[in-house]
Amino acid sequence: MCEVFISADPESYASRTRSVRLHGVVTSIRLENLYWDVLTEIGERDGMAVVQLIEKLYDELVAARGGVGNFASFLRVSALRYMALQAHDRIPMDNAVPIRSLDARAVLHALPSHWALPPATASGTVVALRRKG
Numbered sequence: 001m002c003e004v005f006i007s008a009d010p011e012s013y014a015s016r017t018r019s020v021r022l023h024g025v026v027t028s029i030r031l032e033n034l035y036w037d038v039l040t041e042i043g044e045r046d047g048m049a050v051v052q053l054i055e056k057l058y059d060e061l062v063a064a065r066g067g068v069g070n071f072a073s074f075l076r077v078s079a080l081r082y083m084a085l086q087a088h089d090r091i092p093m094d095n096a097v098p099i100r101s102l103d104a105r106a107v108l109h110a111l112p113s114h115w116a117l118p119p120a121t122a123s124g125t126v127v128a129l130r131r132k133g
Contacts, residue, residue, distance in 0.1 A: 038079035
């Protein structure tokens with residue numbers, strides 16, 4: 001079993017820091033190279049450089065949740081989620097298909113409960129975050 005994991009190129013789990021400007025504020029984000037590669041692929045699918053994708057994710061996260069929290073962790077989860085959604089045939093493996101062209105409701109339909117936000121109340125606010133455990 002471990003051979004599947006330990007045979008990874010050490011360069012893939014080496015960390016790299018990039019500086020990005022989010023609304024005029026320069027910040028540094030440190031991720032492993034494999035995450036940077038996946039984020040680059042996601043951005044390229046929609047004609048964006050990785051920094052543009054990061055800015056877009058940041059803006060949409062702030063708009064949806066009012067805050068960011070641990071943004072580097074959010075980016076890691078976004079990359080893993082992208083790969084998991086591909087593995088579950090929710091996002092096409094064909095990188096020529098832009099993410100923006102997909103029906104988000106269809107992609108997200110019937111995900112395992114620990115992959116998604118809990119249902120919203122009638123007022124549209126989130127009740128409470130569920131944890132798998």
